[in-house]
Amino acid sequence: xxxxxxxxxxxxxxxxxxxxxxxxxxxxxxxxxxxxxxxxxxxxxxxxxxxxxxxxxxxxxxxxxxxxxxxxxxxxxxxxxxxxxxx
Amino acid sequence: xxxxxxxxxxxxxxxxxxxxxxxxxxxxxxxxxxxxxxxxxxxxxxxxxxxxxxxxxxxxxxxxxxxxxxxxxxxxxxxxxxxxxxxxxxxxxxxxxxxxxxxxxxxxxxxxxxxxxxxxxxxxxxxxxxxxxxxxxxxxxxxxxxxxxxxxxxxxxxxxxxxxxxxxxxxxxxxxxxxxxxxxxxxxxxxxxxxxxxxxxxxxxxxxxxxxxxxxxxxxxxxxxxxxxxxxxxxxxxxxxxxxxxxxxxxxxxxxxxxxxxxxxxxxxxxxxxxxxxxxxxxxxxxxxxxxxxxxxxxxxxxxxxx
Numbered sequence: 180x181x182x183x184x185x186x187x188x189x190x191x192x193x194x195x196x197x198x199x200x201x202x203x204x205x206x207x208x209x210x211x212x213x214x215x216x217x218x219x220x221x222x223x224x225x226x227x228x229x230x231x232x233x234x235x236x237x238x239x240x241x242x243x244x245x246x247x248x249x250x251x252x253x254x255x256x257x258x259x260x261x262x263x264x265x266x
Numbered sequence: 267x268x269x270x271x272x273x274x275x276x277x278x279x280x281x282x283x284x285x286x287x288x289x290x291x292x293x294x295x296x297x298x299x300x301x302x303x304x305x306x307x308x309x310x311x312x313x314x315x316x317x318x319x320x321x322x323x324x325x326x327x328x329x330x331x332x333x334x335x336x337x338x339x340x341x342x343x344x345x346x347x348x349x350x351x352x353x354x355x356x357x358x359x360x361x362x363x364x365x366x367x368x369x370x371x372x373x374x375x376x377x378x379x380x381x382x383x384x385x386x387x388x389x390x391x392x393x394x395x396x397x398x399x400x401x402x403x404x405x406x407x408x409x410x411x412x413x414x415x416x417x418x419x420x421x422x423x424x425x426x427x428x429x430x431x432x433x434x435x436x437x438x439x440x441x442x443x444x445x446x447x448x449x450x451x452x453x454x455x456x457x458x459x460x461x462x463x464x465x466x467x468x469x470x471x472x473x474x475x476x477x478x479x480x481x482x483x484x485x486x487x488x489x490x491x492x493x494x495x496x497x498x499x500x501x502x503x504x505x506x507x508x509x510x511x512x513x514x515x516x517x518x519x520x521x522x523x524x525x526x527x528x529x530x531x532x533x534x535x536x537x538x539x540x541x542x543x544x545x546x547x548x549x550x551x552x553x554x555x556x557x558x559x560x561x562x563x564x565x566x567x568x569x570x571x572x573x
Contacts, residue, residue: 183469184448233452233462 187228190235191221219246330390333379341378344371348384349391403427404434406489406528411520413550414532416560421445421493423560424532428491429454432461436488441469442476443494443534473498473512480519485526492520492531499546506542513546517553524555 185193195217202210223242232238302312337345340361347357354372358365372384381387404427406412414420429451431437439446446467455461468483470476476498483490495516499509523529533550536543551557 183444183446190449233448233459234457235449237457 187224187235191224191227191239194236194239216243219243222246330379336378337375338371341371341375344368345375345387345391348372349388351388403530404430406530407555408487408528409525410555411490411524411529411531413554413557414530414560415547415551415557416532416534420532420560421447422450424491424493424530425450426454427530428465429461431489431491432464436464436466438483438488438490439465439467439493440476440479440483440490440495441467441493443497444469444471445493445532470498473501473504473509477512477516477519480516480523483519483523485522487527489527490523490529492529494534495531496533496536496543496546496550500536500543502540509542510546510549513549517550520553 198213202213205213220239220242223238223245227235227238227242230238298309298312298316302309305312334342334345340363343361344357347360352360354365354368357368361368376382376384376387379387379390381390403412403414403423414424424445425447428437428439428446432451432455446469448462448467451465452462468479470479476495496513499513501509504512520529520531531550531554533547535547
């Protein structure tokens, strides 16, 4: 009967709010990087909801890590392509 | 000041609590007469001495209260734990901060209190009852239940207490106001599944459901926590007399559960005070073994939307 647990989006927004002071203390460039991290975590909110993890922030951190790893993989592929072209 | 007046005053709903009246009971009168006789002084002198000493004590208390309010929330945490004779490493472990940070908070506290050592701080705060609320919440005594009255911002305290109770064994939570937040409890329990598995939550969305829940809860030696009991009873679509009857039945079940294991019941005042609501608050307060008022400065968060 109704919602008895905050949704992943609500928890995500609460977590993001809880870092507002931390964000404020950062340099502008770091603030943008932090915003990027949260944006990347936001892409996986549906998965976070499905995970129903007791500590959702762990899932958000893993989502950030996932996006970072995807970026690393993409860059690695580009480097490999460049190296193969030079050969 | 009556229970209701005090509750509303603490929550900032009432500014003027009116004049306070005091009566001298017969026993106190006799004691004062004996004292005057022993000291061979007139009664009026003894009265004046006692009142001036009480006023001086009150003045000192007010100064200390001002110092306390000047502390940041973290400094208050550190001070409270220090006054419970916790060591710096223990405080650091409990608050998840470094020992150096604890020392820094303590230095700031001592400066604000104009003291030189922690022992002085312990001396002046020995009767403040610091830390007793959480200790009381996590160690409910068998034979009754305690009432926690305050703003809904005290909810995090209750949820933390539930996690601590879960560390010790099974705990039953009856939620009357959709206040249980599993994420907050999980965080307080450091995500330990063994603790979370010991916590059973039941929710009631009407006062009839609340009574039904309490009826069906067995009286076993496991503490119980009722969150926001009166929330369902503030429903004005149910007749006031009916609500009162249901509440009385709920209280008898709370006594039954309290006999097997202690419990904690939290309540919030109604958004719109009414005579029926005030009577119910009074009824609960008179039935509880003990009542704690929690005053929080933080604004109350919006409750989760049900639909």
